[in-house]
Amino acid sequence: MFNFFNKNSKIKDIAHGLFTKIVSQARQPEFYEAWQVPDTLDGRFDLIILHVSLVADRFEAQLQDKNTAHNKNMAMLIRYLQEVLFDNMDMSLREMGVGDMSVGKKVKIMAEAYYGRKKAYQQIIRSDDMAPDFKEALSRNIYRDQKPDDGVLDDFVSYVNRQIEYLESQSYEDFMSGNIVFTEVK
Numbered sequence: 001m002f003n004f005f006n007k008n009s010k011i012k013d014i015a016h017g018l019f020t021k022i023v024s025q026a027r028q029p030e031f032y033e034a035w036q037v038p039d040t041l042d043g044r045f046d047l048i049i050l051h052v053s054l055v056a057d058r059f060e061a062q063l064q065d066k067n068t069a070h071n072k073n074m075a076m077l078i079r080y081l082q083e084v085l086f087d088n089m090d091m092s093l094r095e096m097g098v099g100d101m102s103v104g105k106k107v108k109i110m111a112e113a114y115y116g117r118k119k120a121y122q123q124i125i126r127s128d129d130m131a132p133d134f135k136e137a138l139s140r141n142i143y144r145d146q147k148p149d150d151g152v153l154d155d156f157v158s159y160v161n162r163q164i165e166y167l168e169s170q171s172y173e174d175f176m177s178g179n180i181v182f183t184e185v186k
Contacts, residue, residue: 011073015080017178019088022051030185035156036148041096045089045110046117046142052085053118054160055180057125058167062175070172077175086111117141125164131157159185 026047032039037047059078063071089110093103117137124133134157139147142156162183174180 008076011076012080014176014178015077015084018055018081018175018180019052019084021180021182022055023048025182025185026051028185035152036146037142038146042144043142048085049114049117050121050142050160051182052081052114053121054163054167056081056118057122058170059175060122061168062172070176073176074172085114130161134160159183
């Protein structure tokens with residue numbers, strides 16, 4: 001019985017570490033300086049969601065491999081990573097002074113945004129020609145009302161493609177030890 005709790009605790013710790021790496025990647029200055037992502041709460045939130053979605057998609061692809069003996073651990077890691085995301089949203093709102101009565105409603109809205117974007121990104125990743133759809137999704141979700149240059153969107157889509165390929169090259173053991181690595185933002 002104690003082994004179950006230790007295992008869950010270890011996977012939760014891994015999820016926290018992965019989330020820290022995701023946030024660090026999403027805070028790279030190049031996104032805000034060169035790629036014109038608004039350095040606002042919404043801009044940072046959307047970059048974190050993009051990266052969590054890419055990582056979760058990679059984990060879920062691993063789950064679809066029927067030969068893997070690690071499905072339960074991966075499913076737990078996905079769940080805990082999302083819990084860390086939502087706990088972080090809650091904490092951030094409270095630190096910004098949002099009242100207790102409003103936090104739950106706002107987290108619910110943010111969670112709906114996450115799940116909607118995650119679903120959209122996954123559908124695009126699984127499509128034959130990702131570039132035009134990702135361009136549109138990034139424009140809508142990351143930039144919202146601000147229209148960046150086409151070259152910026154092309155660079156961003158190229159970055160997303162590199163991330164997908166790089167995440168696919170990382171093993172189950174890498175993920176379960178918290179050793180996820182992202183490519184450079186360039």
